Amino acid sequence: MSTVASEKLTGFADLDALRSSIQAQREKIETTVVLCGGPGCQAYGCKAVIEAFREALDDEGLEESVQLRVTGCHGFCERGPLVVIRPAGTFYQGVTAEDVPEIIQKTLKNNQLLDRLLYVNAQTSQKVQTEKEVDFYAYQQRIISGANEEIDPECIEDYLAVGGYSALAKALSQMKPDQIIEQITESGLRGRGGGGFLTGRKWQSCRNAQGQPKYVLCNGDEGDPGAFMDRTIMEGNPHSVLEGMCIGAYAIGSNQGYIYVRDEYPLAVENLGIAIQQARELGLLGENILGSGFDFDIRINRGAGAFVCGESTALMASIEGKIGDPRAKYIHTTDVGLFGKPSNLNNVETWANVPQIINRGPDWFSSLGTEHSKGxxxxxxxxxxxxxxxxxxxxxxxxxxxxxxxxxxxxxxxxxxxxxxxxxxxxxxxxxxxxxxxxxxxxxxxxxxxxxxxxxxxxQDTCMVDIARYFMNFLCEESCGKCTPCREGTKIMLDILTRICQGQGTPEDMEQLETLGEDVQTASLCGLGTSAPNPVLSTLRYFRDEYEAHVKDKRCPAGVCRELISFSVTPEACTSCSLCVKACPVEAISGGTRKGKGKERTKVPAVIDQDKCIKCRACYEACKFNAVAVS
Amino acid sequence: MSSEQLSSVEEIDLAAARRIAAEHRAKGSSLVTVLQDVQTEYGYLSREVLEVVAEQMQVPLSQAYGLATFYTSFSLQPRGRYHISVCMGTACHVRGAANVLGKLERDLGIKAGQTTADLKHSLESVNCLGACAAGPIVVINGVQHGKVDSRKVNEILRELD
The missing domain is CATH 3.10.20.600 (Ubiquitin-like (UB roll))
Known part of the structure; x- marks a missing residue:
C-alpha cells in the first residue's frame, strides 16, 4: 500500500486532518483482498498465494481498482492460507496459488463464489460465505486481535484509518497523568503476561518512585512453548503496542521505552522497527509529540534465546547487556529497575489494551469479564x-x-x-x-x-507423565542456575520423571516429587523456579492413576513411553497397503504388500521386527485402518 | 592458498567485527546486541572475533564469553550451510516432534546442536517458533516446513541435495 505523504504532525488537529484524508481516500477503494500473512498461514505457504495475487492483479490490470492488503494473523491458523474479500467479506480458506486466477475471474470480476474454498461449519455442516458466520469466530470477542485484518503492519495509514493514535491524542490533550492511571486502575486491567498484577497500581508505584529517568518496558519475550499471542500482536499490529506504551510513559513520567523481543521472532523485530520509524516521522514518537511538549522514544532489544529473560529482573539485566539472571525482588523494579532506575514493565497484550481503555472508557472495559478478571x-x-x-x-x-x-x-x-x-x-x-x-x-x-x-x-494418546517430564526437561535446561532450589530441584525432579517414564519408578518417587516440588516452589528465587513444579504437581493431582500405572504395572496407558510399549500389526485388520512400511524410518517392517495378479493376488500382512523397532510411532500414525496396535 | 592469502582473509574478517563493535559502542548499545550482529556477520562467534569485540567494547574476554555461552542463540562453532531447526514446543511435542528430531539425527548422523563434518548440515532443537497450527515444524535457513513427519523429512532432505 502506498503511503500518504505527510509531514511531521505538530498538533492534534493535524492528526485529525491526516486521518480524515486517509479515510476519504480509502472510501474510494472498491475491493480489498485481505491476505493473512501470519505465522500459521506462512507455514502453509501463504507467501506463494500473495505473490500469485500480485502478479495476477498486475496482469489483469486490476492493481489500481483492487487493493491487496497483507496483514498479520487472523487467528484461524488451522485453515490457512486465509483470504477475505471486502466489502462482501467473502471468506476463503486453504487457498493455494493455483486458486488465485479463478478467484480473480469468478469472485472479483463476476461476484461468483468458489464453492470449494468456502468454510463448512462443523456443527451445521453448512457452507458459509463470510467470516462472521464461521463458528470459530462466532464465540469470540476480538477487541485486540480483530484489528489485525484491517492493518498492513508496514503501513501506519492503515492503523490511523481505524482510529489509531486517537487515544494518545486524547490522553495528551485532555487528560492529566493521574487521571490516566485512575482510569486504567478503574478498568481493572491486569497484567496479561502471567502474573495478573493490577496494571494501574503498577503504574502508580512507578510514577510515585523517586529517581530519574524512568523507563517503560514492553515484555515481548514470549517464551512459553505453544504460545504465540504476543507474536501476532507485535507482527500484525505493532502500532497498538507503541501507542499503549506512549500513553503509559506519559502517565508514569518516562521519556524512554524499551521493547524486548524474543530472538525467534525476526518478523516482529522488523515490523516493530518499521512502525517506530514511521511513528517518528509523523511526530507520534520522539520530541514534542503532537506539539504537546511530551517527549518519548522507543528502542528495540532482541532476546538471545533464554527463557528466563521473560522474568522481569532477568529481562532488565539482558537489556543492560548482561547475563539474564534474576534477582530477589524485595525492592520492586518500579523503584529500582533497568539501569537502577524506576521501571514499569508490562506485557505486549497489556500495552495493546491501553488505547482501547482510554478511547472507550474504563466502564466499557470492566463490563467485560468476571468480578476480578476484566476484559x-x-x-x-x-x-x-x-x-x-x-x-x-x-x-x-x-x-x-x-x-x-x-x-x-x-x-x-x-x-x-x-x-x-x-x-x-x-x-x-x-x-x-x-x-x-x-x-x-x-x-x-x-x-x-x-x-x-x-x-x-x-x-487420550498423550501421556501425562511424559508431559510432566517434557516441561521439567524444558525448565531444567532453562534454569539460569543462580539459585540452588531451582537448579538442583528441577534436575532431580527430571531424573525421577525420566525413571518413571522408563518403568523404573518406585512409589517413593511419587512422594519425593511432591515434597521436592513444594520445596522448589517455596525456596526458589524467581518465578521460573517457584512455578516450575506446577506441571508435575498438577498432573500428580489429577492424573495420579497414570503415574501409578507407570510405577506399579510398568505400563504407559497412553502408549507413549518407549521403554514400556511395543507395536504390532493385527493381521486381520492389515490391508497390506504398505503405508507403514514406507513410514518406518529403520526398515523394521516387512510384508505389507500384495503379491500376484488378478484372482491369484494375495495380501501379505505387515510384520514388525521387534529387535529393529525404535518405537517411534510412525507406523501407528501412518496406518489408516487401525491395524497397528500399541501394547 | 598461501599463508599470506590466509592471513589477509583473516584480517578482513576481523575488520568487520571491529567495525560493528565500534559502531555499537558509539550508539551505546549493549554487549548482547553487538554479539548478535557480529554473529549475523560471521555465522558464529570464534575466539578471535570474541577477543576483538571484548577489546573494542572494553570489557574482559570472560564477559563476552559468558554471554556467548549463557544465551542459546550464540554458537561458538561454525554452522552448516543448511541450518535445520526442529521446533520442540509443546504443540509440536504432542504431535510427535521428538520422532522428527530423532529421524533427522539418524539420517544426518549428528545430534541436535552438532554440525556435519562436511559443514553441510547443522541441527538444533528450538523451544517454540509460534507456528503451532502446522506443527511439527522444521525450519531450514529461515524457510518453514509444516506438518512434518518421517516421510516429509525424507522429502525435505532430498531437496537440499
Missing part, C-alpha cells in the same frame, strides 16, 4: 484440537466452550484428556474441571495459572 484474553489454542489458532474471548468464558465450541473438539474421534494452561509454569486441567471459567484466581486454585495464554489440548 478479554487472547489464547493460542493448539495441540490435539480441530481448530488450531489464535482466539480472543471475554474473561469468564468456560474452558469447555473454548475447546469444543471455538476449537471444534478433538480430531479423529479421540477423547479429550487434559488442557495445559499457563505454559511451563501452568498446569494440566482434566475433563471434570472444564466448566471452570477463565479467571486469574480460579485457574490458580486449580494448580494452573492464566499465564501468557497458551492452551495446549491433549487427547
Amino acid at each position: 478479554t484474553k487472547v489464547f493460542s489454542l493448539v495441540g490435539k484440537i480441530n481448530n488450531t489458532g489464535l482466539v480472543e474471548v471475554p474473561m469468564g468464558i468456560i474452558l469447555r466452550d473454548i475447546i469444543f465450541k471455538i476449537g471444534g473438539g478433538i480430531p479423529n474421534g479421540k477423547k479429550f484428556k487434559a488442557v495445559q494452561i499457563g505454559g511451563p509454569s501452568g498446569g494440566c486441567i482434566p475433563e471434570t474441571l472444564l466448566d471452570t471459567p477463565v479467571d486469574y484466581e480460579q485457574l490458580t486454585d486449580l494448580g494452573a495459572m492464566m499465564g501468557s495464554g497458551g492452551l495446549i489440548v491433549m487427547d
Whole structure:
C-alpha cells in the first residue's frame, strides 16, 4: 500500500486532518483482498498465494481498482492460507496459488463464489460465505486481535484509518497523568503476561518512585512453548503496542521505552522497527509529540534465546547487556529497575489494551469479564484440537466452550484428556474441571495459572507423565542456575520423571516429587523456579492413576513411553497397503504388500521386527485402518 | 592458498567485527546486541572475533564469553550451510516432534546442536517458533516446513541435495 505523504504532525488537529484524508481516500477503494500473512498461514505457504495475487492483479490490470492488503494473523491458523474479500467479506480458506486466477475471474470480476474454498461449519455442516458466520469466530470477542485484518503492519495509514493514535491524542490533550492511571486502575486491567498484577497500581508505584529517568518496558519475550499471542500482536499490529506504551510513559513520567523481543521472532523485530520509524516521522514518537511538549522514544532489544529473560529482573539485566539472571525482588523494579532506575514493565497484550481503555472508557472495559478478571484474553489454542489458532474471548468464558465450541473438539474421534494452561509454569486441567471459567484466581486454585495464554489440548494418546517430564526437561535446561532450589530441584525432579517414564519408578518417587516440588516452589528465587513444579504437581493431582500405572504395572496407558510399549500389526485388520512400511524410518517392517495378479493376488500382512523397532510411532500414525496396535 | 592469502582473509574478517563493535559502542548499545550482529556477520562467534569485540567494547574476554555461552542463540562453532531447526514446543511435542528430531539425527548422523563434518548440515532443537497450527515444524535457513513427519523429512532432505 502506498503511503500518504505527510509531514511531521505538530498538533492534534493535524492528526485529525491526516486521518480524515486517509479515510476519504480509502472510501474510494472498491475491493480489498485481505491476505493473512501470519505465522500459521506462512507455514502453509501463504507467501506463494500473495505473490500469485500480485502478479495476477498486475496482469489483469486490476492493481489500481483492487487493493491487496497483507496483514498479520487472523487467528484461524488451522485453515490457512486465509483470504477475505471486502466489502462482501467473502471468506476463503486453504487457498493455494493455483486458486488465485479463478478467484480473480469468478469472485472479483463476476461476484461468483468458489464453492470449494468456502468454510463448512462443523456443527451445521453448512457452507458459509463470510467470516462472521464461521463458528470459530462466532464465540469470540476480538477487541485486540480483530484489528489485525484491517492493518498492513508496514503501513501506519492503515492503523490511523481505524482510529489509531486517537487515544494518545486524547490522553495528551485532555487528560492529566493521574487521571490516566485512575482510569486504567478503574478498568481493572491486569497484567496479561502471567502474573495478573493490577496494571494501574503498577503504574502508580512507578510514577510515585523517586529517581530519574524512568523507563517503560514492553515484555515481548514470549517464551512459553505453544504460545504465540504476543507474536501476532507485535507482527500484525505493532502500532497498538507503541501507542499503549506512549500513553503509559506519559502517565508514569518516562521519556524512554524499551521493547524486548524474543530472538525467534525476526518478523516482529522488523515490523516493530518499521512502525517506530514511521511513528517518528509523523511526530507520534520522539520530541514534542503532537506539539504537546511530551517527549518519548522507543528502542528495540532482541532476546538471545533464554527463557528466563521473560522474568522481569532477568529481562532488565539482558537489556543492560548482561547475563539474564534474576534477582530477589524485595525492592520492586518500579523503584529500582533497568539501569537502577524506576521501571514499569508490562506485557505486549497489556500495552495493546491501553488505547482501547482510554478511547472507550474504563466502564466499557470492566463490563467485560468476571468480578476480578476484566476484559478479554487472547489464547493460542493448539495441540490435539480441530481448530488450531489464535482466539480472543471475554474473561469468564468456560474452558469447555473454548475447546469444543471455538476449537471444534478433538480430531479423529479421540477423547479429550487434559488442557495445559499457563505454559511451563501452568498446569494440566482434566475433563471434570472444564466448566471452570477463565479467571486469574480460579485457574490458580486449580494448580494452573492464566499465564501468557497458551492452551495446549491433549487427547487420550498423550501421556501425562511424559508431559510432566517434557516441561521439567524444558525448565531444567532453562534454569539460569543462580539459585540452588531451582537448579538442583528441577534436575532431580527430571531424573525421577525420566525413571518413571522408563518403568523404573518406585512409589517413593511419587512422594519425593511432591515434597521436592513444594520445596522448589517455596525456596526458589524467581518465578521460573517457584512455578516450575506446577506441571508435575498438577498432573500428580489429577492424573495420579497414570503415574501409578507407570510405577506399579510398568505400563504407559497412553502408549507413549518407549521403554514400556511395543507395536504390532493385527493381521486381520492389515490391508497390506504398505503405508507403514514406507513410514518406518529403520526398515523394521516387512510384508505389507500384495503379491500376484488378478484372482491369484494375495495380501501379505505387515510384520514388525521387534529387535529393529525404535518405537517411534510412525507406523501407528501412518496406518489408516487401525491395524497397528500399541501394547 | 598461501599463508599470506590466509592471513589477509583473516584480517578482513576481523575488520568487520571491529567495525560493528565500534559502531555499537558509539550508539551505546549493549554487549548482547553487538554479539548478535557480529554473529549475523560471521555465522558464529570464534575466539578471535570474541577477543576483538571484548577489546573494542572494553570489557574482559570472560564477559563476552559468558554471554556467548549463557544465551542459546550464540554458537561458538561454525554452522552448516543448511541450518535445520526442529521446533520442540509443546504443540509440536504432542504431535510427535521428538520422532522428527530423532529421524533427522539418524539420517544426518549428528545430534541436535552438532554440525556435519562436511559443514553441510547443522541441527538444533528450538523451544517454540509460534507456528503451532502446522506443527511439527522444521525450519531450514529461515524457510518453514509444516506438518512434518518421517516421510516429509525424507522429502525435505532430498531437496537440499
